[in-house]
Amino acid sequence: MSDKGAVVKSRRKISFSGVLFFLFVLVLFFLIYTSFFNPDFIQSFTGNAIKEEIFLGVPIQADLDPPENIMINSRVDKLNLKIIGAFLIDGKKYELISASLVIDNFDGDINLDNKILILNGKATKIFVEGIPITGNLKISLNNKYEYVKLNNVYISDLSYDASGIVRLENEKVTVNLEEDKFNINNFRGNLEKSNNYFRLDGMAEEISAGMINVKANNEN
Amino acid sequence: MKKKRIYDGEILKVRNSRKLYIPFYLMIIFLIIFLSYIKFSNRPISDISFKLVLAFIILVIIVTEIHRLGNFYEVNDKSIIHTNGYFWTISKRIEFGAISDIDILQGPWQRMMKFGNIVLFKFSEGPILKNINRPKDFVDYLQTKMRGFRARGPGR
Numbered sequence: 021m022s023d024k025g026a027v028v029k030s031r032r033k034i035s036f037s038g039v040l041f042f043l044f045v046l047v048l049f050f051l052i053y054t055s056f057f058n059p060d061f062i063q064s065f066t067g068n069a070i071k072e073e074i075f076l077g078v079p080i081q082a083d084l085d086p087p088e089n090i091m092i093n094s095r096v097d098k099l100n101l102k103i104i105g106a107f108l109i110d111g112k113k114y115e116l117i118s119a120s121l122v123i124d125n126f127d128g129d130i131n132l133d134n135k136i137l138i139l140n141g142k143a144t145k146i147f148v149e150g151i152p153i154t155g156n157l158k159i160s161l162n163n164k165y166e167y168v169k170l171n172n173v174y175i176s177d178l179s180y181d182a183s184g185i186v187r188l189e190n191e192k193v194t195v196n197l198e199e200d201k202f203n204i205n206n207f208r209g210n211l212e213k214s215n216n217y218f219r220l221d222g223m224a225e226e227i228s229a230g231m232i233n234v235k236a237n238n239e240n
Numbered sequence: 241m242k243k244k245r246i247y248d249g250e251i252l253k254v255r256n257s258r259k260l261y262i263p264f265y266l267m268i269i270f271l272i273i274f275l276s277y278i279k280f281s282n283r284p285i286s287d288i289s290f291k292l293v294l295a296f297i298i299l300v301i302i303v304t305e306i307h308r309l310g311n312f313y314e315v316n317d318k319s320i321i322h323t324n325g326y327f328w329t330i331s332k333r334i335e336f337g338a339i340s341d342i343d344i345l346q347g348p349w350q351r352m353m354k355f356g357n358i359v360l361f362k363f364s365e366g367p368i369l370k371n372i373n374r375p376k377d378f379v380d381y382l383q384t385k386m387r388g389f390r391a392r393g394p395g396r
Contacts, residue, residue, distance in 0.1 A: 036307065037263075040300060044267045047296045051274065051289045059284045144284045155282030 059125075059144055077208065077223030078234050081191075084184035084202065086218035090175070090211075092130040097172040099123040103137065103163040109146055110157045118166075122147040123159065130170070132213060137165040170211045179203040184218075186229040195229040203228040252315040252381060257355040257373035261304040268297050313369055315382060318389060320360070322367060336389040338362045342382065344375045358382075 054061050101121040107114050128141015139161040146153045182202035186195045209222010225236045271293050278285050312323040323331045340363045346356035356375040360366045372378050 036303060040264055040267075040303065043296060043299070044271075047271065047292050048274070050292060051271075051278070051285075054286045054289050055278045055283045059286070061286075154284075156279065156284045157282075 077206070077225055077236050078188060078227055079190050080204070080207070080209075080220060080222060080224050080227055081187040082184065082202075082218075082220040082229075084182040084186070084197065084218045084220075086134060086213055086216065087178065087180040087182070088133060090130075090132045090178060090213075092132075092170075092173060092175055093128070094130075094174040096126040096130075096170050097124070099126050099139075099171070100167070100169040101137070101161075102166040102168075103161065104165065105163045107163055108158075108160040109148070109153060110155070110159075114148060116149075120149055126159070128159075130173075132168060134215060135164055136162065137168060138162050166214060168211075168213045172208065173211055175204065175207040175211070177203075177205055178207065186227075186232075188227060188229070188232070188234055193232060193234070195232050197230055200230040201228060202230075249317060254313045254315070254369075254372060254378070256308050256311050256371040257353075258304075258308065259353040259355045259373065260371045261308075262353065264300045264304055268300055271296065311370065313372070315385060317385065317392075320369075320382070322369065332367060334360060334362070334367060336386045339366075339386065342379050344379060346375065 099122070101123070102118065103121065104118045106116065107119070107121075123143045124145035126139075126141055126143045128139070130141075131138040139159060141159060143157050143159055144154065146157055146159065180202060181199050182197050183199055184197055186197060186202065187193070188195070204220070204224045204227050206225035207220065207222055208224075209220060212219040212221075227234050275285065275290070275293060306326070310324060310326060314321040314323070319333045319335045321331055321333050323329050339360050341361035343359040343361065344356055345359060345368075350356040350371075355371055355373045358369040358372055358375050358379060360369070369378075
């Protein structure tokens with residue numbers, strides 16, 4: 021303040037250099053943390069979102085004959101596979117007659133028909149016959165398979181004429197299907213499939229099994 | 241700025257030196273090298289981390305270029321014009337006749353990178369031309385122009 025009593029306002033000037041340096045430190049810290057210390061950090065957020073989504077769905081357990089083809093584009097927490105023949109992980113070819121694979125944190129495309137499994141995507145950890153491979157791994161499979169299990173997978177839509185048993189809303193409703201229409205929308209849960217076995221266990225937004233039609237909104 | 245013959249009517253247009261932003265470019269290079277290291281050491285890089293790095297790189301390039309566009313200096317036969325601002329600009333003309341002295345201010349980083357600030361005195365400390373590339377060459381150019389101006393006389 022001057023002698024004449026004039027007030028001098030202190031102007032807080034934004035330093036762009038300071039802001040950019042702060043952002044740089046923030047990005048670097050995030051990169052180090054998510055790559056070196058806690059690779060599951062981001063998934064912990066998406067995991068919570070998924071739980072909320074499931075809470076709004078209709079519980080379903082279905083043991084059915086397998087559909088001819090299933091196409092999935094989703095993040096999958098864990099895949100258990102028993103496949104036949106050679107396969108590629110991160111550009112490296114594994115020449116095995118048959119192999120048991122466990123894939124953690126898979127994100128990509130899965131195409132399952134009755135004999136062939138086509139899988140293209142990325143994963144953070146892959147066990148080949150129990151031997152772990154870690155990193156940001158690209159995986160590419162086009163193999164015959166004996167068994168597939170997908171944990172926490174999202175299927176937007178599946179529709180076919182099915183035979184088997186569908187249990188809805190924690191077995192409050194049981195439907196026996198014999199070549200009847202089966203349709204499921206926005207399913208999240210576990211999927212198991214072998215050549216003659218198909219199992220779904222999770223929650224879905226809308227399910228049609230024969231004459232029964234249940235929507236998640238009807239629950240409340 | 242190469243030493244060359246200066247012609248009458250020639251106009252020199254100068255912006256802030258990009259050398260000012262070398263620390264920020266080094267941040268980008270460091271992030272790219274660090275990303276490559278993570279990739280080749282087979283550690284996971286999440287999509288969000290990758291996108292954050294990409295966004296930071298784009299942000300730095302945009303911010304530095306915008307900052308650079310904020311100041312523009314033009315030297316003609318009679319004066320220096322300093323244009324400042326983005327949407328609303330202020331142009332200040334300093335006639336050569338009004339300039340009594342010229343100083344070059346350089347910090348250690350500026351000396352190393354060969355850029356600096358030029359203070360124009362109008363019998364007291366006047367406007368500052370900030371972060372000019374090769375300031376000594378710029379001042380030589382300015383003095384040649386001023387000599388030409390004084391030889392011709394202010395009215396011509």
